[in-house]
Amino acid sequence: MTQFLQQLTNGLSIGSVYALMAVGYSLVYSIMNFSNFAHGGVIMLGAYFGFFGLTTFKLPFAAAFALATAGTALVAIVVERVAYKPLRDRKAPFLYFIISAMGASMFLENFVIATIGPNPKPYPPIIPREPIALGDLALGRLDLIMFIVSAACLTLLVLFIDRTRLGKAIQASAYNMKASALMGINTDSVVILVFALGGFLAGVAGVLYGMKYMVYPTIGAITLKSFIAAVFGGLGSLPGAVLGSVLLGVIETLVAGYLSSQYRDLIAFVILIGVLIVRPTGIMGKAVEDKA
Amino acid sequence: MDSYILGILMLAGINLVAVLGLSLLTGFTGLFSFGHAGFMAIGAYVGAFLTVSPARDVPGLGLPLVVGILGGGAAAGIVSWLVGRITLNLKGDYFCIATLGFGEAIRLVFNNVQRFGGSRGWPLGATRNPQDIWVILLVDVVAILLVANLVRSRHGRNMIAIREEELAAQVTGINVFRYKMVSLVTSAVLAGVAGVLLGDYLTFINPKIFNLTKSTELIIIVIFGGLGSISGSVLGALLLTALPEVLRFFEIWRLVFYGAAVILIMISRPQGLLGGMELTPAGIRKILAERRARQALRAEAAREAEGGSR
Structure with missing residues (x-):
């Protein structure tokens, strides 16, 4: 039982970071109806920004954190302007967006390999390693912080989208872009805002992930799993993305703990396929209609 | 001929087989797959099992390459039929995501099969045979004739109708599911054959070769050549296989340029080189x-x- 609870808390902690990443996929999907595969590259840059903030510039943690999140928000906006805006203006089919996104992801990843190098780098130790004992459970301080920070960011995001005028504009555009534009919403700014929000969360996720593991140029590959989580919960739905991520994190850690860590990734893809077959729109996704 | 140039030509010929299949699926039927590297992997592993001479602790049947090509293609076709049964009814980019999932799942399965080397890979224990360029060329010609005749036939016109407007095609009485399936299985067979040839060319296979990047590369070639154009796919396969070699001068920067080039093509010439045209x-x-x-x-x-x- 203790082992199960231990695995559960580990799963919740990694699941909450997946949620930060998955929400970025879902935000963009809800507005633009395509899967933004460049998101993984942005998360990776977030991890590097935080790393250089702490090591090269010797910034205090909060400042490095701010630098990383501001940096990724900016990068996400630049990617949108360069790689997607011309396609949006032309009303290109979704496949062109996906290919463009893959090009952007390839560019970011290899740019980092070419300039910084492919070797993984460890974050400087900030959080003490020794865990907090809670009865028989040993809670890692970092795991706890990951969970709290992620939960706080997600709560703020939900409040922003539910309670502010800008949030309402995002909701309206997600519902119907054309009608929102006719009602006087500047949908172009909404797109920028969505990419900025997704980029900000990508920065948070990148720093947390880097602290837990390491920084390396192919961190983006991990975000494929958060993308699966987004599909699992239902693309385009924020609560779905969070629920899917937490479930995936928990299932993964349980599989790794009780079966074999070899099968962890395989299970993720099996879940993806299973969900698509049984319920293609995920747990709470929006339905895809035929164009006629 | 210079063995370096010969190597690039062989690789381009191998890519062409897979690209032609994907061109049929994407350019003529309007279905997008991010999992064709998975079908290539099946072809490569089955083909290797059939052709490798049994030695030491390595499994293999030591049959001729032709048997490997037929067997690898057939295995990929059968798996794609199963995949199609459950995914072809999915709408929009959910089909695309499902193929991505299948492609990665297939790769991860091979990652865990220790008998074939698992993630360490499987050295096939042979040296590259330069004469195989003729086999590759022959397969290319057969594949081009197959796809070109298929798209000109009644079946091909039905596929194009599905690409243009699925609902209208269905109303006209076209069995949409069946023709999507024909297109998917044909393209998977070609991907499987390409996988066999790739294994034969590299004399070493590893699940990592068949990752998402490989699937993306194939899709990029099809789009670069132009959707709905067979000659575009041929030209695209030749040019884009050679491009990383030309850019080799830039060493580690070449993939940076490649990524930038992909974005540039998407935003400046989305119809590709020869979209909808034939040379x-x-x-x-x-x-x-x-x-x-x-x-x-x-x-x-x-x-x-x-x-x-x-």
């Missing part, structure tokens, strides 16, 4: 005739505008 005598006549018709129309419009001002 055959008939195809060229058609392009020229259309151009003449456009010019005539423009000239007439100009004359009328002049007449109106008088």
Whole structure:
């Protein structure tokens, strides 16, 4: 039982970071109806920004954190302007967006390999390693912080989208872009805002992930799993993305703990396929209609 | 011939087989797959099992390459039929995501099969045979004839109808599911054959070769060549296989340029090199005739505008 609870808390902690990443996929999907595969590259840059903030510039943690999140928000906006805006203006089919996104992801990843190098780098130790004992459970301080920070960011995001005028504009555009534009919403700014929000969360996720593991140029590959989580919960739905991520994190850690860590990734893809077959729109996704 | 150039040509020929299949699926049927590397992996592993000479602790049957090609293609076709049964009813990019999931799942399965080397890979224990270029060329010709004749047939026209407007095609009485399936299985067989040839060429296979990047590479070639154009796919496979070699001069920067080039193509020339056009005598006549018709129309419009001002 203790082992199960231990695995559960580990799963919740990694699941909450997946949620930060998955929400970025879902935000963009809800507005633009395509899967933004460049998101993984942005998360990776977030991890590097935080790393250089702490090591090269010797910034205090909060400042490095701010630098990383501001940096990724900016990068996400630049990617949108360069790689997607011309396609949006032309009303290109979704496949062109996906290919463009893959090009952007390839560019970011290899740019980092070419300039910084492919070797993984460890974050400087900030959080003490020794865990907090809670009865028989040993809670890692970092795991706890990951969970709290992620939960706080997600709560703020939900409040922003539910309670502010800008949030309402995002909701309206997600519902119907054309009608929102006719009602006087500047949908172009909404797109920028969505990419900025997704980029900000990508920065948070990148720093947390880097602290837990390491920084390396192919961190983006991990975000494929958060993308699966987004599909699992239902693309385009924020609560779905969070629920899917937490479930995936928990299932993964349980599989790794009780079966074999070899099968962890395989299970993720099996879940993806299973969900698509049984319920293609995920747990709470929006339905895809035929164009006629 | 220079063995370096020969190597690039062989690789381009191998890519072409897979690209032709994907061109049929994406360019003529309108289905997008991010999992074709998975079908290549099945072809490569089955083909290797059939052709590798049994030695030491390595499994293998030591059959000729032709058997490997047929067997690898058939295995990929069977798996794609199973995949199609459960995914072809998915709408929009959910089909795309499902193929991505299958492609990665297939790769991860091979990652865990220790008998075939698992993630360490499987050295096939042979040296590269330069004569295999003729096998590759022959397979290319067969694949081109197959796809070209298929898209010109009634079946091919049904596929194009599905690409243009799925609902209308269904209303006209086309069995949409069946023709999507024919297209998917044909393209997977070709991907499987390409996988066998790739294993034979590299003399070493590893699940990592068949990752998402490989699937993306194939899709990029199809789009670069132009959707709905077989000659575009041929040209695309030749040019884009050679491009990383040309860029090799830039060393680690070449993939950076490659990524940037992909974005540039998407935003500046989305129809690719030859979207919807064919470089055959008939195809060229058609392009020229259309151009003449456009010019005539423009000239007439100009004359009328002049007449109106008088």
